[in-house]
Amino acid sequence: MFNSINFSPLLLHDKFFPVWSIDVPYIKSFDTSLLQENKWIVDQPRNILHDYDHVPEQLRFWYKKTNCCEEIQNVYTVFNETSVLNFFDNLMHNKDNAKILDQLYQYNRHQSYKKPSRWLRSKIECETSIVKDISGMSIKEHVDTRIYLGTFVCNLKDNTSSTKFLKCNTYGPTEKGTGVFWLNDNSTLHSIDHFSDDERLIAYTQIRFKVLD
């Protein structure tokens, strides 16, 4: 159950747009009341933004990963590196998706890799977080920097807002256990605005190339 994610193109009329809706069975039954209010990390912005004057109000909170119960640990397991590589192979088994990947990364010019996971193994790191956004959280349109391969966002509850993809003016799904996965590309310019009074709860996985350290 932890190793299951179903993908479908976010845009049914554009099968080469590198964004997919996801459906994650384990998350559908995840009990968000297990998240303890005292485990949300409060920023110490001066430590982060030491050389800039602008210190924004904290509108996004990260959940502490230490000493979590098994159900919460399982959320991290769903999106750990091993799982992500398996999901990636499954996704790229589709020829249209493989074509998208090949246009973005010419990684297999010498046919060195039987599947994408062989290429990505040891080159990526996956950082999964449980995230709470409160009203006012807004990140304007941007393309991720080029060390990002892709990102998963999965709703831990029925949310009222979701990632917007500017190219097609389309939003990701908001229902619990659903979400989006996108590959980093100029076409996946995206933003998030959460202005309603409820809390937005997501699992958020960044897949980055380990290129520098």
Added chain:
Amino acid sequence: MIPYYFDLPDLKLPKALAESPYVQHPMDFLSPSGSGMGGKTFQYRGVPQNWYAILKDYLESMITIPVGSLTLLNTSANGSSPWHSEGPNTFGRQCALNFMVSGDFENSYVQWCTRGDEDILTNDSRGAWWEDDNMEVLAEHRMTEGSATIYNTMHWHRVFNFTDKDRMVISMAINTPIEEIFDICNRGEFFK
């Protein structure tokens, strides 16, 4: 100096961008581990939203090649990058059009080196390294304030910034060999 770099003195940094103060993009703070920017002294940062709009519109109006992804490369004061390569395997690019927007233009620079008989098309799948200060340096380049340079990112290269200022470069990805871009320039077909 092909195949490592060539200057584009006629492509100027937009005045509106130069006059707009740097405000770090919130996307840089979206990883609780702090590793979302890649490294400590050499970071891949988001381009501030207003800079992104200004530069993207400007480049699309000025040049004929596709305007690829824009990234802000920050090398901290008294810091450097490792020797690294950014190629078509893991970065989907082969060279970059760079503007240095702040830093010490005289004393910070980029170097290129070789490790011998390696296929540069796959260098970026072999990882970066910090040591080997005694590598044979094949080329060295200092940016000109307000003007663009195209760098070959597939050859091993590093940024040296042992100065008292952060070095910030806005970098546009180009997934075409630098030699082809150089030919386009020489044929007078680079600018619209």
